[in-house]
Amino acid sequence: MAPAYELTARRQEQDRLQTEWILFGPFAIRLAPAASTSTHVARTTGQVVVFWGLFLAVFPVIIAVIERRWNLHVPFPDAVRWAGLVLLLAASALGIWSAVAMSTRGEGTPLPSATARRLVVVYALCGSLVWNWVVRPLEEADLTERFGAAYAEYADAVRC
Template sequence: MKETGYWFQAGLVVAWWVSLAASESVFAAFQFPGIGPLAFWAFLIPDLVLIAGGSMLRAYVRSALLEYVVLGAFGYASLYCLNASLLTGGGVLPTVLMLLGLAFNLFLVFQDSLFRNSTASRPLNLAKTLIQVLCMWSVALVAIPYVLLTSFESTRGPQWDAPMFIGATLFVLCGALGLRSAWIMVRDGLGTPLPLDQANRLVITGPYRFVRNPMAIAGIGQGVAVAIMFESWPILIYALLGAVVWHTVVRPVEERDLLDRFGAEYEAYRNRLLCWWPRF
């Protein structure tokens, strides 16, 4: 399962550098004010060798050392970008990208230690779930889309035209699905949606009666809704990449954990329902 994540990462890094070379607007979006383009291109070979090459090699060879090398490369790049943003007052997009890459590699390296059953009471789990939802919405659906808008195009104010209405409607519907699913996880699963504080029971009620991953559908749907509202291709690409990452990297890890904990009960549930398309 890790192999897929490292293959995906290697491909993304190469595609990113190709897009930088092919598009002036993409290149400009990832620059730090006051730092010349030569300094930026100086990272080409380290990126291709340590991150893309290291990821590709790790996809073939099981090696904890390789995982830590790639993680360290992302850590160094993240610290560089953070420092550059502080010094120049700009370059938010490359800094966000590096931090997302760092988080992704932390997940790849330490995924086996990320799953723990909740030991809290239902009211406390509800409070923690609300905080989780607020943080996720603030970062994934507000902060990152705002950075993409300001980096690639001028932000437009609210305009109640057809795209805004369609996007807002989709956002509310998906938000309601996500909140309902989160509540069912707290009520029937005795846990939270976060793997670090996960449910103690297999949840097959509420929206989970019809589809296996309603919260993932809700989150991706909200990302697409934001893209529609602001008519933004970068946000749409971001949302769809999130769906690919979740489906190919995160989902298999979650399903392996569920199968280990609930055995035949989860196997029957997985065989009965699809991941993305509901069955009524």
């Protein structure tokens, strides 16, 4: 009989979407080369600068320009802007902390192209806690309120 972890791995493989085709070239999963902690931290810093620069600066500016050009811009109240800034800062702090953990404890980077050489559980644990204690209960309450019995039936039929 196969060990429990092998059965779990097989079940996870059956349940997931087949997305290997997106992980090729520079995005292919590769073990980080053996290097000093400072090298891993430097690589992670570069990744953070590039990806945050793209997703939190370049892309939003492009979207804002398009919104204004097509008259789709919706002004937000100052309170919403401040709440967004606070959320961004909190999420950024968690992201940086996770990236440092992957670099120092995992001996790699958060990206698959130089993935950690050692298992780092902290990274997933924080996201899981936030999801299960904050986001999921609010979402489930909203779905229950909006869809009632149909959502309850769905929730009974599927896993979390």
